[in-house]
Amino acid sequence: MSGEKNVILVTGGSGLVGQAIKTVVEEERRQDAVRASKESWIFCSSKDADLRDKAQTDALFEKHKPTHVIHLAAIVGGLFENMAHNLEFFRENMAINDNVLNACFKNDVKKVVSCLSTCIFPDKITYPIDETMVHNGLPHPSNYGYSYAKRMVDILNRGYHEQHGCMFTSVIPCNVFGAHDNYSVSAAHVVPALVRRMHDAVLAGDKTFTVLGTGKPLRQFIYSLDLAKLMLWVLRNYNSVEPIILSVDEEDEVTISDVAEAIKKAHNYQGEIVYDTTKADGQYKKTASNKKLRSLYKDFTFTPFEKAIQESVKWFIENREHARL
Numbered sequence: 001m002s003g004e005k006n007v008i009l010v011t012g013g014s015g016l017v018g019q020a021i022k023t024v025v026e027e028e029r030r031q032d033a034v035r036a037s038k039e040s041w042i043f044c045s046s047k048d049a050d051l052r053d054k055a056q057t058d059a060l061f062e063k064h065k066p067t068h069v070i071h072l073a074a075i076v077g078g079l080f081e082n083m084a085h086n087l088e089f090f091r092e093n094m095a096i097n098d099n100v101l102n103a104c105f106k107n108d109v110k111k112v113v114s115c116l117s118t119c120i121f122p123d124k125i126t127y128p129i130d131e132t133m134v135h136n137g138l139p140h141p142s143n144y145g146y147s148y149a150k151r152m153v154d155i156l157n158r159g160y161h162e163q164h165g166c167m168f169t170s171v172i173p174c175n176v177f178g179a180h181d182n183y184s185v186s187a188a189h190v191v192p193a194l195v196r197r198m199h200d201a202v203l204a205g206d207k208t209f210t211v212l213g214t215g216k217p218l219r220q221f222i223y224s225l226d227l228a229k230l231m232l233w234v235l236r237n238y239n240s241v242e243p244i245i246l247s248v249d250e251e252d253e254v255t256i257s258d259v260a261e262a263i264k265k266a267h268n269y270q271g272e273i274v275y276d277t278t279k280a281d282g283q284y285k286k287t288a289s290n291k292k293l294r295s296l297y298k299d300f301t302f303t304p305f306e307k308a309i310q311e312s313v314k315w316f317i318e319n320r321e322h323a324r325l
């Protein structure tokens with residue numbers, strides 16, 4: 001980033017990842033007054049502009065004139081929400097991404113970091129997954145709408161780079177969890193869904209708690225504050241159009257059952273966990289390699305999974321009233 005004052009606009013700034021970036025930036029600003037004086041941060045939500053709408057998107061950029069953009073805004077959902085709404089996930093995310101990246105181009109934004117996801121990789125693939133495999137085959141049928149819309153961000157980045165020299169890049173996070181997640185029963189990802197439902201079970205004094213599916217699928221989970229730190233590092237130090245996977249190490253992959261047990265411990269839930277094996281599991285695994293990240297940012301330390309789950313459950317209990325339920 002340059003010596004002049006940078007204006008960094010974060011789309012999707014009210015969401016899980018956006019709020020984590022805000023927390024990390026606020027901490028940085030407390031510690032580093034010089035950096036604070038050189039950066040101005042704007043965190044936007046859909047209330048500032050509906051980014052599916054081109055005119056509203058253009059007006060947002062006209063108002064703030066950002067020099068840098070972290071593009072997080074997306075229609076995001078868990079397995080069951082995705083399965084029911086592939087068309088909407090495709091159309092609305094395509095519209096958001098096309099409007100935002102085009103506004104970045106028209107406003108000479110120096111750098112854009114957008115978010116893909118490890119769940120958009122081909123279903124039939126060799127493991128571990130790496131950054132070169134994004135377009136190598138069909139995504140899992142459960143979330144093809146979201147997956148293709150995300151893959152097109154990479155196509156847009158390459159097009160703007162090739163034809164106009166833009167530095168628009170993307171990160172590929174694994175599953176994210178933390179404060180400010182979406183805890184709605186129909187839309188939530190697995191961690192917030194379990195955090196919320198188990199809290200309900202604690203409050204109701206339920207003797208058993210049902211996890212949907214077998215509990216056997218394997219996943220990598222990154223704490224939102226860790227992802228936020230890594231995204232700031234990408235914004236400031238990573239200068240390639242090629243996507244970069246932001247994930248915990250392969251050996252830190254856990255089963256859904258491990259997740260449920262960690263959440264049980266954090267809630268101090270005394271009942272028994274049972275599995276409804278009639279429900280869909282989704283992809284069995286999607287192990288991603290963070291080799292590229294490890295080669296470029298050698299000394300990054302991830303928060304231990306159980307500690308991050310403890311902090312996330314604590315946040316939910318303390319903030320349930322205002323959380324997205």
Ligand code: NDP
Nearest residue numbers: 012013014015016017045046050051072073074115117176
């Ligand atoms: P959230 O669902 O928590 O937040 C979504 C954000 O997008 C909110 O700020 C929301 O604003 C905004 N938004 C949604 N629709 C619109 C719209 N039409 N116009 C303007 N803003 C809109 O998402 P996350 O923080 O979890 O995800 C951030 C990014 O990371 C996304 O691109 C997602 O695909 C990606 N990602 C997420 C993973 C995860 O596990 N959560 C994993 C891998 C990638 P509002 O609050 O007003 O609704």
